[in-house]
Amino acid sequence: MVTFLPRRPGRLADVPSFDRAIGGAESNVACTLARTGHTTRWISRVGTDGFGDHLLAAIADCGVDVRHVRRDPLRPTGVYFRTAGDRATDTHEVAYYRAGSAASAMTAADLDPAALHTGRILHLSGITAALSADCLGLLKELTTRRPGRPLLSFDVNYRPGLWRDTAQARVLLDLARGADLVFVGDDEARDAWGLHGPRAVRQALPEPHTLVVKQGKAGATVFRRTRETGGGRDDATFVPAMDVDLVAATGAGDAFAAGFLSATLRGLPDRARLRHGHLWAAAALTVPGDLATPPSRPYADRLAALDDPAWARLHLAPGWTDADTSGHRADEEVPTQ
Numbered sequence: 001m002v003t004f005l006p007r008r009p010g011r012l013a014d015v016p017s018f019d020r021a022i023g024g025a026e027s028n029v030a031c032t033l034a035r036t037g038h039t040t041r042w043i044s045r046v047g048t049d050g051f052g053d054h055l056l057a058a059i060a061d062c063g064v065d066v067r068h069v070r071r072d073p074l075r076p077t078g079v080y081f082r083t084a085g086d087r088a089t090d091t092h093e094v095a096y097y098r099a100g101s102a103a104s105a106m107t108a109a110d111l112d113p114a115a116l117h118t119g120r121i122l123h124l125s126g127i128t129a130a131l132s133a134d135c136l137g138l139l140k141e142l143t144t145r146r147p148g149r150p151l152l153s154f155d156v157n158y159r160p161g162l163w164r165d166t167a168q169a170r171v172l173l174d175l176a177r178g179a180d181l182v183f184v185g186d187d188e189a190r191d192a193w194g195l196h197g198p199r200a201v202r203q204a205l206p207e208p209h210t211l212v213v214k215q216g217k218a219g220a221t222v223f224r225r226t227r228e229t230g231g232g233r234d235d236a237t238f239v240p241a242m243d244v245d246l247v248a249a250t251g252a253g254d255a256f257a258a259g260f261l262s263a264t265l266r267g268l269p270d271r272a273r274l275r276h277g278h279l280w281a282a283a284a285l286t287v288p289g290d291l292a293t294p295p296s297r298p299y300a301d302r303l304a305a306l307d308d309p310a311w312a313r314l315h316l317a318p319g320w321t322d323a324d325t326s327g328h329r330a331d332e333e334v335p336t337q
Contacts, residue, residue: 029258029261047077075100140175153183166193173193239271247318255280258280259280259281
């Protein structure tokens with residue numbers, strides 16, 4: 001979607017002007033991965049309007065392959081407006097305009113199977129399932145376990161405003177069961193499924209070999225089933241989040257997923273995967289838009305390799321991703337300049 005970000009705080013009714021940007025869970029992940037050297041492809045539908053032109057140009061400019069994005073001459077590109085406040089507060093407002101959009105008309109018949117299955121990871125979002133019956137059918141098709149598919153990553157991305165009730169949202173649990181790697185917030189699991197705590201989420205989702213439960217400011221836990229642990233047992237790893245000066249929370253979950261996926265593609269251990277997720281989320285938390293440039297790979301690797309006391313002292317402020325050559329130690333507070 002095209003995202004409109006307010007130029008000042010306040011209610012949507014009071015904000016007179018907005019800046020245009022790009023948004024959307026899957027494209028955010030693809031752009032963030034591409035910006036650190038991974039080969040990514042975004043598959044979707046947009047209108048033949050100017051907003052569709054803008055999306056394709058902006059996403060391609062990040063280094064993402066957009067050749068398999070279809071243009072719909074009959075339906076518009078989705079857009080949304082949001083306030084500047086934290087999404088977790090009562091003052092936050094989001095206005096979606098994507099009913100009947102080009103993306104909402106996606107079906108399995110529209111997509112090229114070769115384009116879907118040539119990558120090492122296929123990443124999906126639960127937001128897509130909420131857009132229409134066709135999109136839900138597409139997600140059900142893609143999450144059906146079949147031989148030869150790539151590692152299937154699924155971010156639950158529960159948005160109450162997109163589901164009429166929590167009974168409907170339980171379809172996200174069924175979709176997650178078909179994935180190999182699942183991302184879900186403990187708040188999402190509580191609100192959508194009535195589950196409390198990472199262990200309860202794992203009990204409800206035993207099928208994915210890797211489950212990441214994000215626990216907000218506390219950190220995140222990954223449960224992973226390996227050859228060493230055997231069929232019904234997990235390795236469980238918790239990594240605390242670092243201290244971050246928050247600018248805006250929107251896009252942090254997508255950035256976390258991108259960081260974790262990047263480390264997964266590189267074969268890093270679970271602790272490093274979670275730390276990369278936290279670091280890439282911190283890049284998004286310290287900018288106003290949905291999409292942030294993550295830290296360089298060497299810089300992120302250096303921070304991820306800190307010992308536990310140094311990691312606990314880490315404080316990241318706006319501009320920290322540009323501080324790689326500042327001369328500051330990796331365990332210092334990174335200044336805003």
